[in-house]
Amino acid sequence: EVQMVQSGGGLVQPGGSLRLSCAASGFTFSAYWMHWVRQAPGKGLVWVSRINPDGSSISYADSVKGRFTISRDNAKNTLYLQMSNLRVEDTAVYFCTRDTFGDKDFWGQGTLVTVSS
């Protein structure tokens, strides 16, 4: 059974940092592109970032470029999102998702990040 268990969310002050993790199981993690998608409270889905299977190809949404870093550890079957210089507008539930030919076919449970003083 495919599972992606997320951790690392919480409350952080503006300008602070936080690292999200997404532990995958039930599939060959090292063979798949992975994404982060976020959803502000009461708002729609917003694509954040993606990474290819070996970590050599990465892209970001303009809103997070230069502040967020996506990475993965294939030995630990884990996806990460390092978030720095956080802003109030980064407050959202963050989801990790698996990519199969462009489709986000499995999603983590989501983790809430709240940026507030």
Place this chain on the structure above:
Amino acid sequence: QSALTQPASVSGSPGQSITISCTGTSSDVGSYNLVSWYRQVPGKAPKLLISEGGKRPSGVSNRFSGSKSGNTASLTISGLQAEDEADYYCCSFTISRTYVFGTGTKVTVL
């Protein structure tokens, strides 16, 4: 990258068909064969409904279908049922090699 445009809400009676539009530009929707569609129940993670290839994952009813014309993609739900109440999102790859989601549509069954 601006979000793809979807109607905020669409409603219909049980048994009716409804269509949700997803309008983008030649830099996203217009550049690729199809978009993918996701269904989200409030408080839960989204689920894939229609793949970029137009296919339905296992377990998704054949009442759901996707199509595209120019810069606009569409999701049609036929034989509307009470259980179809949810939020629906389209998603497209872009020429910048990023992804963009639609603004989301709340479906209400009257």
